[in-house]
Amino acid sequence: MTKKQKKMVFRLAASAVFLVCGIALEDRGSWAWIPFILSYLAAGYDIPLKALRNISKGQVFDENFLMTVATFGAIAVGALEEAVAVMLFYQLGELFNDYAVGRSRQSIAALMDINPEYANLLRDGKEEQVDPYEVEVDDIILVKPGEKVPLDGVVSKGNSSLDTKALTGESMPVDVKEGDAIVSGSINLTGALEVRVTKLFDDSTVAKILELVENASSRKARAENFITRFARVYTPIVVVLAVILAVVPPLFTGNWGVWIYRACSFLVVSCPCALVISVPLSFFGGLGAASRQGILLKGSNYLEAVSYMDTVVFDKTGTLTTGKFQVAEVVPADGSAAGKTVDMAGGNGERAADSQGNGADTPAARLLRAAAFAERHSNHPIAVSLREAYGREIDQSQVAETRELAGKGICSAIMENGEWKTVYVGNRKLMEEQGISISSQPSRMGTTLYVAEEGRYLGCVVISDTIRQDTKAAVASLRQAGVRRMVMLTGDREETGKAVAAEIGLDEVYGGLLPGDKVDKVEELLKTKREGTTLGFVGDGINDAPVLSRADVGIAMGGIGSDAAVEAADMVIMTDEPSKIVDAIAIARKTVGIVKQNIVFAIGVKVLVLLLTAAGFATMWAAVFGDVGVSVLAILNAMRALQYRK
Amino acid sequence: MKKIVKLEGLCCANCAAKIEDGVKKLPGVKEATLSFMTQRLVMEVEDGREDEVIAAARKVADKIEPEAEFRVVR
Numbered sequence: 001m002t003k004k005q006k007k008m009v010f011r012l013a014a015s016a017v018f019l020v021c022g023i024a025l026e027d028r029g030s031w032a033w034i035p036f037i038l039s040y041l042a043a044g045y046d047i048p049l050k051a052l053r054n055i056s057k058g059q060v061f062d063e064n065f066l067m068t069v070a071t072f073g074a075i076a077v078g079a080l081e082e083a084v085a086v087m088l089f090y091q092l093g094e095l096f097n098d099y100a101v102g103r104s105r106q107s108i109a110a111l112m113d114i115n116p117e118y119a120n121l122l123r124d125g126k127e128e129q130v131d132p133y134e135v136e137v138d139d140i141i142l143v144k145p146g147e148k149v150p151l152d153g154v155v156s157k158g159n160s161s162l163d164t165k166a167l168t169g170e171s172m173p174v175d176v177k178e179g180d181a182i183v184s185g186s187i188n189l190t191g192a193l194e195v196r197v198t199k200l201f202d203d204s205t206v207a208k209i210l211e212l213v214e215n216a217s218s219r220k221a222r223a224e225n226f227i228t229r230f231a232r233v234y235t236p237i238v239v240v241l242a243v244i245l246a247v248v249p250p251l252f253t254g255n256w257g258v259w260i261y262r263a264c265s266f267l268v269v270s271c272p273c274a275l276v277i278s279v280p281l282s283f284f285g286g287l288g289a290a291s292r293q294g295i296l297l298k299g300s301n302y303l304e305a306v307s308y309m310d311t312v313v314f315d316k317t318g319t320l321t322t323g324k325f326q327v328a329e330v331v332p333a334d335g336s337a338a339g340k341t342v343d344m345a346g347g348n349g350e351r352a353a354d355s356q357g358n359g360a361d362t363p364a365a366r367l368l369r370a371a372a373f374a375e376r377h378s379n380h381p382i383a384v385s386l387r388e389a390y391g392r393e394i395d396q397s398q399v400a401e402t403r404e405l406a407g408k409g410i411c412s413a414i415m416e417n418g419e420w421k422t423v424y425v426g427n428r429k430l431m432e433e434q435g436i437s438i439s440s441q442p443s444r445m446g447t448t449l450y451v452a453e454e455g456r457y458l459g460c461v462v463i464s465d466t467i468r469q470d471t472k473a474a475v476a477s478l479r480q481a482g483v484r485r486m487v488m489l490t491g492d493r494e495e496t497g498k499a500v501a502a503e504i505g506l507d508e509v510y511g512g513l514l515p516g517d518k519v520d521k522v523e524e525l526l527k528t529k530r531e532g533t534t535l536g537f538v539g540d541g542i543n544d545a546p547v548l549s550r551a552d553v554g555i556a557m558g559g560i561g562s563d564a565a566v567e568a569a570d571m572v573i574m575t576d577e578p579s580k581i582v583d584a585i586a587i588a589r590k591t592v593g594i595v596k597q598n599i600v601f602a603i604g605v606k607v608l609v610l611l612l613t614a615a616g617f618a619t620m621w622a623a624v625f626g627d628v629g630v631s632v633l634a635i636l637n638a639m640r641a642l643q644y645r646k
Numbered sequence: 647m648k649k650i651v652k653l654e655g656l657c658c659a660n661c662a663a664k665i666e667d668g669v670k671k672l673p674g675v676k677e678a679t680l681s682f683m684t685q686r687l688v689m690e691v692e693d694g695r696e697d698e699v700i701a702a703a704r705k706v707a708d709k710i711e712p713e714a715e716f717r718v719v720r
Contacts, residue, residue: 057709063658098657105683218679218688228663277659277682284683 001099008095015043015088023081036080040071044087048072061235063271070267073246074620077257077264082620086268093628097277100635104281104642108288114166114185114206116150122194132184132201143193148185152204155180157194163187167209168294168574185209208566212296216287219299220280223595227279230603231272238270238610245614258616265613265623269606278598278634285641286591293644294574295584302570305553307588310533312483312581313522315547316490316497318540319557320504320578321465325381327389328466329444332363332459367459371451373399374412374425382447382463389461405430409449416453424452431457445499464496472504474579479505481585487525489518489547518547526552536571538581544568555581583646591641598634605630647696651687653680653707654715661711668706674699686719 001009018039025032044067051064067090074083119132120142127142132150135141140156143149149162161173164186173189176182182195185206201207246263250256283300290297297303317323372390375383376399387394398415405411409426424434428450431438436452438460446464450457475486487508490497494511501509510521522537529535537544537551540558545568548554556569558576566572573580609626612618656662662682669678669687674695680687687707691699704716 053712054709057712059709062710063660094657101657101683105685214684214686215688216684218681218684218686220679220681228660231660231663272660273658276663280659280682 002102005095005099005102008091011042012088012092012095015039015084015091018042019081019084019088022084026081033080036084040084040087043084043091044071047087047091061239063273066235066239066267066270070264073260073264073267077260079261079264079620086620086624089624089628090268090271093631094273096632097273097635100639101277101281104285104288104639107642108284108291114148115210116148116184116206119150120144120147132204135197135201137197137200139197141195141197143188143195145188145190145192147188149182149188149195150206151184151195151197151201152199153182153195153197155182155193156196158191160191160193161189163189167205170294170575209296212298212566212572213287213291216297216299219301221283221300221304221595223304223592223599224279224283224300227276227599231276234275235270235272238266241610241614242266242270261620262613262616265618265620266610268620268623269609269613269626271627273631275599275602275606275634277631278602278638279595281635282591282594282598282638282641285638286587288642289591289644290584290587293580293583293587295580295587296572296574297584298570302553303588303591305534306536306571306584307592308532308534309483309536309553309585309588311485311487311525311529311535312478313487313489313525313535313537313551314506314578315518315537315539315544316488316492316500317465319538320471320488320500321467322576323465323540325385325447325463326466327368327385327461328446328464329442329462330364330368330389330459331440331442331462332367333439333457363459367451368461370414370416370423370453370458371425371449371461373414374402374410374423374451376412377402378410382449385463386449386461408433421454425449445496447496465500467500467504468576468578470577470579474577474582475505477579477582478585481582483585484530485525489513489521491515515543515546518544519550522547522550526550536581538578540576555584583644587644590644594637594641598637601637602630602634647691647693649689649691649696649700650719651689651700651703652717652719653685653687653711654717656682656685656711656714658711664710665707668710669703672699672702672706675703685714 018035022032022035022039025035047064048068051068054062054064067087071083071087074086116132118129119135121128121130121135122140122142135151141151141153145160155176155178157178159177161175162182163173165171167183167185176193183205242263245266246260250259283303286303287297287300290303314320368390372386373394375386376394376396400413400420402410402412405426408430409424412423413420414423424430426449428438431450431452434452434455436455436457438450439457440459442448442460442462444462444464446462448460448462450460452458478486485508486506487510488497488501488506490509490511491513492511494509497509497511513521522535526535534552536553536555537547538555538557539548540556548556548568553571554569555571555573556566557573557578571584606626609618609622613623659682662680665687666678666680669675669680669689674692675689676692677690678687687703689699689703700718707714707716
């Protein structure tokens with residue numbers, strides 16, 4: 001609690017004591033008004049003063065003024081006890097608001113406590129504590145155990161494990177060694193690290209994230225704008241009604257006291273703060289709950305949009321799949337001795353090759369060796385994956401005369417068992433051209449390379465992108481969460497895309513798309529989505545910035561280290577798990593649900609109290625509930641948004 | 647030019663909405679949002695009018711919520 005709040009607690013306690021005294025003494029004498037007035041002053045002496053001050057500044061209809069008029073009016077018609085209670089409870093409600101808001105501000109600040117205060121710069125072997133802003137690229141900094149990594153960089157010396165929980169929501173520490181890239185905002189746990197800085201502080205991950213989080217609540221949700229607009233008309237309307245109520249009926253009935261009392265009740269209910277506060281508080285909590293899961297949203301409006309998400313469009317490579325090519329299958333020619341298919345999907349290529357034993361024992365290993373040797377000089381991802389799968393050093397002296405055959409493959413001379421052999425590696429067309437009959441078929445989808453040696457078919461190798469571990473589960477959960485349409489866009493061939501889509505359970509696939517085509521496709525899907533729903537596009541932020549910004553919710557995955565993604569997207573998933581989208585939807589729906597409950601509840605109770613008061617069925621105590629009670633309940637409800645458990 | 651102001655001690659959500667409204671209407675302000683929860687006023691200001699706008703915004707905030715401390719972050 002702040003000092004201001006403690007003082008208020010003391011004032012309210014004193015006020016309550018006086019109020020009780022007043023009620024006890026009420027029937028015993030004409031001087032019973034004294035404790036009531038003391039109680040009123042203890043609780044709210046500053047309210048009329050603030051009202052006066054604000055009027056002098058030209059600010060008339062604020063809540064200080066409304067409360068002052070309401071309580072003075074009640075005192076004037078003899079409802080002293082009610083006037084005091086109104087003031088006491090009004091202040092109590094304000095105190096509670098203040099406390100609750102402070103609490104949730106703090107909890108989010110603690111959550112986002114990733115801002116490094118200093119960096120240990122190593123200069124000429126000496127260590128110096130400097131502001132992270134002053135560190136330049138290629139400087140060496142020292143990060144001791146227990147310290148935050150202040151800037152993005154590469155470990156140049158040392159081993160340690162890092163806690164990246166604040167960034168990714170992942171509680172397992174990450175082990176790092178020399179040569180590994182590390183991101184700012186993570187906490188060094190075990191060993192001292194020397195780090196070569198790769199980015200200035202302003203460009204580092206931590207600065208980007210802080211910028212994103214701090215600006216998040218600037219983009220307001222529709223519900224937020226609705227409630228402030230509502231408050232803008234609500235208060236004047238109720239005040240005008242109060243004036244009418246105080247003047248018009250008594251002109252006919254002459255019963256001035258009763259109607260002024262009712263008008264004062266109206267003024268008590270007219271305060272808009274309870275309504276207005278609970279909505280941003282809920283969204284703030286929702287944004288906090290999401291960032292705790294490693295999901296950053298750029299605004300409450302996006303949280304709202306996520307809750308109505310009905311169509312999810314995925315980019316294939318790097319999103320549903322790891323984006324890394326791997327040898328998925330090695331299929332030797334039929335009829336060869338022990339011509340067994342080797343399925344390598346999901347496994348580590350290196351290990352799989354080693355398990356073949358050494359040398360060219362099995363047909364599969366011979367096939368892989370021939371392909372890897374032939375592709376010795378290429379830097380194409382496919383060639384790289386072949387060499388990775390082969391897993392051993394390739395002796396350059398055993399490869400000669402490599403010719404690229406554009407659009408078909410490669411022809412190369414390689415040494416095998418002391419003899420030079422001509423090897424062709426390429427597509428089906430190349431084999432046909434060489435008059436080689438293909439005698440084995442792959443069972444997996446992907447890019448198929450056929451290999452022939454000295455005019456004899458050796459077999460084929462399938463290279464494909466691997467599907468992320470949690471992709472399948474994520475798609476299933478999304479469907480369970482009510483996402484109706486899941487679409488995949490890919491630059492790859494449609495068949496390759498279809499195979500992946502079928503495996504993970506997507507509805508539609510569009511293949512062979514250039515980045516520009518993806519925008520058109522998303523535009524098309526936006527046109528056909530259902531009224532009142534939104535479309536999310538999930539990409540890895542590489543080359544899909546235009547699509548990310550075109551979708552209702554642009555979702556970038558694997559946000560760490562990718563500035564482009566953080567800038568273009570509306571929602572950033574810090575880890576590379578598509579399943580986080582499911583969490584985002586759950587959090588968003590809960591938050592929007594709470595907001596709706598609060599709006600309906602607060603407006604409902606207020607209108608009901610107004611009606612009952614006008615009809616004479618309710619006292620000013622009901623009005624106090626309509627103001628403070630509603631406010632407290634709405635805030636308690638709003639605080640729930642911060643809690644999220646899977 | 648983006649200007650960011652922190653309104654420390656802003657404790658009334660409705661006042662925040664009123665301040666945001668007031669600041670939006672100031673000449674030289676292209677866009678403004680005030681988040682009650684983070685107490686940050688973010689303004690998109692026409693180049694060269696920063697000082698003028700900051701002074702005017704300070705007046706608006708002071709009129710509606712005198713308790714809040716007006717601090718220019720950047």
